[in-house]
Amino acid sequence: MSLSLDALRLAAAQSPTNLPLLMLLADACLADMQVDEARQTLERVLALEPRHALARVGLARVAVLEGKTSEAVVRLEKVLEDESDCGEAMVQLSRLLVTEEGEGTRARQLYQKALELDRSLADEALERDLNQLPPDKYPTNAEAGGKRGGVTAGGDFMESWEDEDHAPRGGAAFDLGLSDFERPKLKFSDVGGMEDLKEMIRMKILYPMQHSELFKAYGKKMGGGVLLYGPPGCGKTLISKATAGEIQANFIALGLHQILDMWIGNSEKRMHEVFELARKNAPCVLFFDEVDALAADRRDLRQSAGRNLINQFLAEMDGAEGDNEGVLVLGATNAPWHIDPAFRRPGRFDRALFVPPPDAEARAAIATVMARGKPMAGFDPVALAKKTPDFSGADLKGVFDLATETVLEEAMKTGKLVPLTTKLLQQAATRHKPTTKAWFESAKNYAMYSNQAGFYDEVLQYLGLLKKGN
Ligand SMILES: Nc1ncnc2c1ncn2[C@@H]1O[C@H](COP(=O)(O)OP(=O)(O)O)[C@@H](O)[C@H]1O
Ligand SMILES: [Mg+2]
Numbered sequence: 001m002s003l004s005l006d007a008l009r010l011a012a013a014q015s016p017t018n019l020p021l022l023m024l025l026a027d028a029c030l031a032d033m034q035v036d037e038a039r040q041t042l043e044r045v046l047a048l049e050p051r052h053a054l055a056r057v058g059l060a061r062v063a064v065l066e067g068k069t070s071e072a073v074v075r076l077e078k079v080l081e082d083e084s085d086c087g088e089a090m091v092q093l094s095r096l097l098v099t100e101e102g103e104g105t106r107a108r109q110l111y112q113k114a115l116e117l118d119r120s121l122a123d124e125a126l127e128r129d130l131n132q133l134p135p136d137k138y139p140t141n142a143e144a145g146g147k148r149g150g151v152t153a154g155g156d157f158m159e160s161w162e163d164e165d166h167a168p169r170g171g172a173a174f175d176l177g178l179s180d181f182e183r184p185k186l187k188f189s190d191v192g193g194m195e196d197l198k199e200m201i202r203m204k205i206l207y208p209m210q211h212s213e214l215f216k217a218y219g220k221k222m223g224g225g226v227l228l229y230g231p232p233g234c235g236k237t238l239i240s241k242a243t244a245g246e247i248q249a250n251f252i253a254l255g256l257h258q259i260l261d262m263w264i265g266n267s268e269k270r271m272h273e274v275f276e277l278a279r280k281n282a283p284c285v286l287f288f289d290e291v292d293a294l295a296a297d298r299r300d301l302r303q304s305a306g307r308n309l310i311n312q313f314l315a316e317m318d319g320a321e322g323d324n325e326g327v328l329v330l331g332a333t334n335a336p337w338h339i340d341p342a343f344r345r346p347g348r349f350d351r352a353l354f355v356p357p358p359d360a361e362a363r364a365a366i367a368t369v370m371a372r373g374k375p376m377a378g379f380d381p382v383a384l385a386k387k388t389p390d391f392s393g394a395d396l397k398g399v400f401d402l403a404t405e406t407v408l409e410e411a412m413k414t415g416k417l418v419p420l421t422t423k424l425l426q427q428a429a430t431r432h433k434p435t436t437k438a439w440f441e442s443a444k445n446y447a448m449y450s451n452q453a454g455f456y457d458e459v460l461q462y463l464g465l466l467k468k469g470n
Contacts, residue, residue, distance in 0.1 A: 008025040019048060019049060023045060026042050026058050029041060035438065042059050045058075046059075053083045056078075057088045060072040060079070061092060063075060064092075065435075066439075067334040067435070067439050068292075070290045070292055073293075087113075087121045090114035091110070091114045094107045094126060095123075095129075097110070185245060186238070186244075192363075192365030192366035193363070193365050194235060194355070194358070194362060204226060205243060205328060206246060206247055225328070225347075225350060225351070227352045228331065228352075228353050229334070230356060231334065232436075233395060233435060234357050234392045235393050240289065240332055244287070250285070259291070283327075283328075286327055288330070292333040292338045329349070336446075337442070354459055358392070367396055367400075368381045371400075377421050378422070379422055383422050391429070391432075391434045392434065392435055399429045404420065444459070
């Protein structure tokens, strides 16, 4: 791999305007995780040919590697807006959507369309993931006219969206991700490790919700905003769902795509409706997953629509549009540095919780969960945890997938069931690069050079660059 990468570098240096060659180089860089070089190469292509679809898809892949999933989605959707038959963009987008709950149908459709255009885009791993999706519980937005409703752990106001003019306009369907968070069964006990964070969530979210009367007695209002941030794949979405399962209050969740839909629909009105729904159902947690999709500075991508939507969101959080007592806004992001500082002012997301990568104990707990229901022979999760420093929960899932592929191959050859072993998993771990390191590289820069009001102190503590209690 690195030999051909070097060869491509040389060749590209010789003919710096050879687009196909630059694209080959970019591909090789991506395959080798040379993210910066990939980006630079793709930008060179775009400087020469600004509408180059595959280079734009490449930049989306760069964004994925940097943990900026929401940015990647927006980029890919934009490519498809301009070039509706770009199969590569469809496959990449499908890959991102397949892990987003509630987006299974769209992921499937995109992949099928891509294959119709070009059989050579077939992707076994993606196909497997698509096949593992549960059958669609709900019709797609387009089929249902978009009438999907709100979600609560205890309420049933789903129907309230079926009436009047709540139906979304056009294709930019709006929904609150019913399939995402419908009566979350997940509890804290289903989340491996993260004990400190669980306790913090109990202190900052669950107890105040449970004892709102007590809060009032002391003249304190319940509500406000809490931001969960950290490297991708480390359980932010998972712990939020589990919070919904733990909590007695109502819980409304907006995933990435509901947020992006608002951008596309330019819908400040929808934003207001979501907050109103939360206010009517207080005490209530209003969860925005990948909130950077909303708060990010994306002037390059969605110029005019953006400012209004952001201003609306801020006004809602400030309570300018209605009384927010009993509404707790929870946000999650991989890219806190892309969040407009205006979002962190008092009364908005003024509390931040860092979700670190799992430690060895947590990795063992996660591995134990993942081994459930698989043919295993004498599995030692602690031994696997030892060999997987810096691995996120999602990375561990990758290790299980890799090892499973190996034994499946073996099983196909012999026709016998081959169990997974600790050793096979450890071997698979050597073939998987942990994804959290790249995140910390970026985070470190922001934490060192723009640590306003100690926002990143927890990151610095984690990196050992700041003592606790500072
Ligand atoms: N603490 C954990 N316990 C069990 N599984 C985990 C844990 N952290 C991550 N995972 C696995 O990794 C996947 C990705 O986690 P997710 O919550 O989506 O990460 P994030 O939102 O931080 O990017 C989860 O769906 C789950 O399979
Ligand atoms: Mg997430």
